[in-house]
Amino acid sequence: MFSFSEVVAATDNFSSASKLGQGGFGPVYKGVLPDGEQVGVKRLARSSGQGLEEFVNEITLIAELQHSNLVRLLGCCIQGEEKILIYEFMANKSLDAFLFDSTRRRQLDWQTRVNIIEGIAQGLLYLHKHSRVRVIHRDLKASNILLDENMNPKISDFGMARIFGQNESMANTVRVVGTYGYMSPEYAMRGIFSEKSDVYSFGVLLLEIISGKKNTTFLSSNGLCLIELVSYNDKYKLSSQFLLD
CATH class of the missing domain: 1.10.510.10 (Transferase(Phosphotransferase) domain 1)
Incomplete structure (x- = not known):
């Protein structure tokens, strides 16, 4: 689990410079952890058609799966209305x-x-x-x-x-x-x-x-x-x- 403050620090407070794109789930940001590791940060948008059920579903499923052609989940953050997934960083986006x-x-x-x-x-x-x-x-x-x-x-x-x-x-x-x-x-x-x-x-x-x-x-x-x-x-x-x- 990541704290919300850790995610905020990693993404420079979800700055526009850190934003990689926008998906059905919500915006995706590039983050940098304290040890220098780059990560992808997917933040659930409140207006998203995908809600808590899909968020939990993704965490549950990815935890069971490991393959070189599946994106790797590193952790998540749940704090209040904030629901965030942290993935390995994919340099060339989609x-x-x-x-x-x-x-x-x-x-x-x-x-x-x-x-x-x-x-x-x-x-x-x-x-x-x-x-x-x-x-x-x-x-x-x-x-x-x-x-x-x-x-x-x-x-x-x-x-x-x-x-x-x-x-x-x-x-x-x-x-x-x-x-x-x-x-x-x-x-x-x-x-x-x-x-x-x-x-x-x-x-x-x-x-x-x-x-x-x-x-x-x-x-x-x-x-x-x-x-x-x-x-x-x-x-x-x-x-x-x-x-x-």
């Missing part, structure tokens, strides 16, 4: 900051992209098959893939994740959470989710990585989004090679 920026995307050569894809796949395989608890992430997307100083990917943001029992293959919910554009159809429309839901999200992410195009904003000349265009081309035996970045 994948979307590179992928959907025409200038920074040039740093993503094909070998780097392949390494990122493989790393995400390894992290997902661990969650589904090899961890002590079987986890469905439910919000796999480019902004939840963090990159370290060597551009190694780490899956983050487990606030929406769900643990599956040993004999549980799927579940149903009336509260659909996640990000449209990455959700599998059966989850978005009927609330049914499973390992396959994460695999679908991974497929969308894979298309975005190789094309450099964002599924939710891309629109082809015939009015199709990225997934629809690839599906259309496959159905009519047309090439999608022109989508390669």
